[in-house]
Amino acid sequence: MSHDPAAAPSSLYLGRTISLLTKHEKQRVIAPVLETSLSCEVNTVSAFDTDQLGTFTREIAREGTQLEVARKKARIGMRIAGLPLGLGSEGSFGPDPMLGLIPWNVEFVLFLDDELGLEIVGVAQGKSNFAALLISHPDELQDFKDRVGFPTHQLIVRPDSEDDTRILKGISTESELAEALQWAFSLSLAGRVHVETDLRAHTNPTRMAVIKSAAEDLATKLATPCPACSTPGYTVTTRSGGLRCADCGGPTDEPCQEIHTCAKCAFTETIDLSKGKMADPGKCKRCNP
Ligand SMILES: [Zn+2]
Ligand SMILES: [Zn+2]
Incomplete structure (x- = not known):
């Protein structure tokens, strides 16, 4: 097809x-x-x-x-x-x-x-x-575990340093963690274990x-199709600031203009976002420094 x-x-x-x-x-x-x-x-x-x-x-x-x-x-x-x-x-x-x-x-x-x-x-x-910690005792991990959301978020353990090639990934329970720490401490020459967050998606x-x-x-x-050639993927490629402040009239960082570009042909459009619109003075560096 x-x-x-x-x-x-x-x-x-x-x-x-x-x-x-x-x-x-x-x-x-x-x-x-x-x-x-x-x-x-x-x-x-x-x-x-x-x-x-x-x-x-x-x-x-x-x-x-x-x-x-x-x-x-x-x-x-x-x-x-x-x-x-x-x-x-x-x-x-x-x-x-x-x-x-x-x-x-x-x-x-x-x-x-x-x-x-x-x-x-x-x-x-x-x-x-994303976080990592070098520990010399398992008790030092308590705050770290809470902060990184263990065990919903899994951990990685290895002896000695962040570059040690002996590594245990995907640690997802307290008992797995206890075992992994024991393993790593037993291998460590310096009595230290490197713990970090597992960043793999699953x-x-x-x-x-x-x-x-x-x-x-x-x-x-x-x-979103391109208005000229109907190819999908017509999208904002540049967004620039400069919307005027409702109070002082000066430029702010709020979006003022968008450029839409086709992924396939040369068609582009510039969209003025400022028509009848002023920026909230709370977003203005002069009115709300
Ligand atoms: Zn202002
Ligand atoms: Zn196009």
């Missing part, structure tokens, strides 16, 4: 099968979102160890950017499933971009359509429970929720 880009956006992927390469159960949140929104079928491909493309636990460094790895995953899934449509997902962790104080997670869910020559990326970001509900938001962002983009 081939598809016609001029068809209604909701029916473009109707009944089509889209591959999703994942080893860590990301289909749990990605498949329902896209299947509901596009009436497609998501075919999970797990016959490839995505850890080969990089792990968060430093055994295998990620080669390429987050976007490149998401694309690579989509491609591998499409090849294994023999499909022209595919999804790949990749996350990254670091300090938040605003103040650099909160552990932050950015997720991409990338869609490829080889028939239309289309690549569309759903993006979401949010707070993460062990970390906070991350899974951000992946779901990225899938929703992708679904919204795919459901």
